[in-house]
Amino acid sequence: MSFVIRAARDEDLQHLYEMAKLTGGGFTNLPPERDALRAKLARSHAAFARPDDGGEHDDLFVLILENVKTGEVRGTCQIFTRVGQTWPFYSYRIGTVTKHSRELARTFRAEILSLVNDLEGSSEVGGLFLHPAERAGGLGMLLARSRYLFMARNRARFADRVLAELRGVIDEAGGSPFWDGVAGRFFGMNFQQADEFNATHGNQFIADLMPKHPIYTAMLQESARSVIGLPHPSGRAAMRMLEHEGFAFEHYIDIFDGGPTMTARTDQVRTIRDARTCTLGRIADEGVDSIIATGLLADFRVTMGKCGEADGAVTVDPIAAATLGIGEGAEITHIAR
Known part of the structure; x- marks a missing residue:
């Protein structure tokens, strides 16, 4: 095979930018902004250069898929060592509240979304993008599993739990029904604006503005309620690959688009284990x-x-x-x- 996955370099910036423009939005880890991508590369360089000092650092590793015959960059993926060390890592946890009325002789169960930091400190695999012209021959699988082999070969750098956030449902206009029905009501910006802001400035603004009380899903519009925990159609294959590796959906969703967050015990991820x-x-x-x-x-x-x-x-x-x-x-x- 003429493809290799390697550490990202400064000269990959333009290639990353061109790929970022192809994502179609909602891809926080690969924003189509040169300054944000340049900052990611700088952070990745620091992570690759950092000796293992036993500390719990929020490092980012950016990997690149290169055609060694042509020198073309055709894909990328990312690995975070421990999310939430620099700024809080937020998720919505889907839960249930049960109430009983003795007078009515009825039990009522309501689904709620609670803003939590339960996954803070986990490692994360994400940022996977393969150029549309290369989506054959197993290169997507190679990109995905390369992250686990990197973790296996540098195991001490990573946590005992690993997560993967899948992009949620995005409409034809690039908006998010979930964002419009939930967070958008509190932030005064549309999904694309919030997504871009998060990609470049982090999500501390979520902590500043998001209401802390649980949200009853029955009070949401059907358009928002119907996409909770669903991956974007283009992410269904990625979800199957994650499940094959041993990841499971444990009722955590992304706070922006409502997409599912998959989790696994690091040492039980199939590629790492076997x-x-x-x-x-x-x-x-x-x-x-x-x-x-x-x-x-x-x-x-x-x-x-x-x-x-x-x-x-x-x-x-x-x-x-x-x-x-x-x-x-x-x-x-x-x-x-």
Whole structure:
């Protein structure tokens, strides 16, 4: 395969900007603003350069999918070490209030949304975007699972719980029915304005302006109520991939668009749990289709290729070895596709 995933560099800024313009809105981790993307790259550089000091830092790692033959950047993804360390991490938790009337001999159950920080301190995988022209051949899967291999190879940097926020339902005009029915009533701005502000300034304004009392969903417009916990149609495949990795929807939703937040125990994520780390014995064109990673932090690289075991030695095919820049004796982490 001629594609490799690597740490983002400053010269990737224009490529990230061009991809951000293709997202269609509601993609907070990839805003179509150069200054915001430049700040993300700076934050990522600092994270890659930071030695493991045992602290709980809110670091961001930006990874890039590159065609090594053409040099084109065709995708990206992001990993956050511990959300909520710099500013609070908010979610709505879907809950139920039960009340009973003895006089009426009836029990009433009402669904409520509570503003919470329950997921603060979790790691987060997000910011995944693949250029529309490349949405074939398993590259989306490679991007998604590369994040887990990065976590596996740098495990001490990450929390014991990991989350993934899926974009919620966005209408044809780029608006959010959930935002219009809930938060938009308190902020005096539309969804796109709030989304852009959040992407560039953080979400402290949510804490400042959002009412703290629970919201009864029965009091919302049907347009807002009907999209609670639903992913954007383009995110359904991503939701299935997350479920395959062991993530589950545990009734947390995004405060902006109402999309589902999926969570998992980090060490139980399938790719992290089942990946094997070993020493490359020899280069040989045999084995099974695999995802293969090498290197730590800024030296981390991932590609797809054949990996197997022959005569007691772990093998990687020549193209994958060349793409990763490794030879016999290199440490690799691999998992079957």
